[in-house]
Structures are given as structure tokens and as C-alpha cells.
Amino acid sequence: MFKYLEKLLGKPIKYYENLMASKKEHTEITKLEIETITNTLKPHVLKAYALEKDTMHFDTYPLTDIYPIPQNKKEIPFKYTGTYLFDNVAISLYIDLTKGFNDKKNYDYVVHKSEDLPASLKQEVSNIEKIEQQSLPIWEEVIHRFPDIHKAITTMEPQHPWTLYKKVKETFKPTNAPIVMGGYPQWRVNDVDFRKLKNLQFLMEYRVNEKDYSIYFFNDLTTEQLLIMEQKA
Known part of the structure; x- marks a missing residue:
């Protein structure tokens, strides 16, 4: 049975077990680690504005x-x-x-x-009414925007860097509001080539949370045209 699954999935079963284990919450992230990375990120925090009604x-x-x-x-x-x-x-x-x-x-x-x-x-x-928020990019975008900070996080928590960053982001109180204007786009799916965002100004995200669906609006700074991206988790 296991041999069949390994052949079907393409890699040894142990690989997928380790991959799932790496996604589990790591409860030993220390307060000092969170404070250190939080202070490092503060200069890069952007303002965003949440609208609670859609x-x-x-x-x-x-x-x-x-x-x-x-x-x-x-x-x-x-x-x-x-x-x-x-x-x-x-x-x-x-x-x-x-x-x-x-x-x-x-x-x-x-x-x-x-x-x-x-x-x-x-x-x-x-x-x-617009509720001011503090915005940080998703974890996968940090390496492209802030490679030095990404290196600091992975050095501090080599086994659980994603968990450390998640806990840091929680200190900035991210929102689930249906409309968010400004800040960094909060991608539902990590399938974005972040290099292509270099000349784009993020405007807003319109969320349909019950459908795990979002529309992202950008202004192309080169052409001055509106650019739309969509994602469904």
C-alpha cells in the first residue's frame, strides 16, 4: 500500500509526513524573538484602511x-x-x-x-468610516521585498520561520474586513511572481470571505492603467 502511494505521489511517504509536520504550529516561539523581528519590520509597515461593510x-x-x-x-x-x-x-x-x-x-x-x-x-x-490598519506582506513576499529580514527570521527560527512571522504579523492585528484599501496585498494563494509587482501600486482588495475569493486592484505606474488580479483559495 505504502509503495503504491509513494509511486502515485512521486516522493517517499516520509517526505510528506515531514512537510505536514513543518506546517504545524510551533509553540516555542519566544517573546524576545517576536519583539526582535517586530522592531525590524516596523520601518516597513504600511498604512491600510479597512471598510467593515462590503x-x-x-x-x-x-x-x-x-x-x-x-x-x-x-x-x-x-x-x-x-x-x-x-x-x-x-x-x-x-x-x-x-x-x-x-x-x-x-x-x-x-x-x-x-x-x-x-x-x-x-x-x-x-x-x-475607514479603520486604519498596519499592513505587512505575506511571508512568501518578504524574501523578495526584504531579503535581509527574511534571512534574520530563518536564522532565528530555521525550522519554523513561517510560524515566527505569523506570530509577528498577529501583533499588527490584521483585518478580515471585506474591503481593504492600501497597504500590502494579502494574497490568498502564493502563486504570484512578485517581481512583476515592482511597477504596480496596490490600491485595494475586495474580499468575499465566505467564498475564499478576492479581487485585487492595482495601478500600473508605467501605463497608468488599472490592473485586476483574482484569487480563490
Whole structure:
């Protein structure tokens, strides 16, 4: 039986046992280790802003006078989730609530110049409560952004570097809010070539937590075009 599994999986069973063991929580991470890495990371912490509601409810201006509302194939209008401002760029996002929102066919967006938006809309958006957060990249991105810090972590905890970094991140109180603007993208799946993000400015993540699905919005600093990435865990 074991020989069959080894042939099927391609590597010895012991390899997969060790791999799973390495992912287990390591309870012997010390307070000093956490404090040391936390202090090392502090200069690289970025501000992010969490919105606890996944839709904005505005009734004080006519959206249809600004742009047509996206519709699905049955001509049912998508639901307006809100407009999000980033310096000179504004993104209005819509989702199709007639289906499970976990596919690019079920949402649409409109990009505007912030200066072109009605004053009433800008006022409504500015009144939305945003909770300031401290943001750090996911563990797999640390090696590309901060190789010296990555080396310090792996030297301090060679068997459990991921666990040490996870505990450090917890001290910065990461959020599970449905919308996060700014900071570092919190990727659900580590399949990103981080070198390709060098010229991209991260704008926001729209999360559908019950579907383990996220849409990531970036501004390409070279072309000034909006770039969309999606992930489903």
C-alpha cells in the first residue's frame, strides 16, 4: 500500500509526513524573538484602511447620470457596492447578486478620474468610516521585498520561520474586513511572481470571505492603467 502511494505521489511517504509536520504550529516561539523581528519590520509597515461593510448605500445622487449601470445577461442591474478614491483615480464596483460572487463574470467596474466625480459623491465617500490598519506582506513576499529580514527570521527560527512571522504579523492585528484599501496585498494563494509587482501600486482588495475569493486592484505606474488580479483559495 505504502509503495503504491509513494509511486502515485512521486516522493517517499516520509517526505510528506515531514512537510505536514513543518506546517504545524510551533509553540516555542519566544517573546524576545517576536519583539526582535517586530522592531525590524516596523520601518516597513504600511498604512491600510479597512471598510467593515462590503457595500455603500448612497441615495443622494443619480448614478445613471454618471455612467450606465452594468447588467447581467438577463438585463438585471448589478448591485453598486461603492466608489473608492485613490488620489486621481476612482473605482466604482458592481456585483451580480443573482449568482454566487466568485467569478469575474459576476462583477464589473468603472474607472473615473476623481476630479470628474460629483461633489455629492465625493462627500458621501469621505464620510464612510475607514479603520486604519498596519499592513505587512505575506511571508512568501518578504524574501523578495526584504531579503535581509527574511534571512534574520530563518536564522532565528530555521525550522519554523513561517510560524515566527505569523506570530509577528498577529501583533499588527490584521483585518478580515471585506474591503481593504492600501497597504500590502494579502494574497490568498502564493502563486504570484512578485517581481512583476515592482511597477504596480496596490490600491485595494475586495474580499468575499465566505467564498475564499478576492479581487485585487492595482495601478500600473508605467501605463497608468488599472490592473485586476483574482484569487480563490
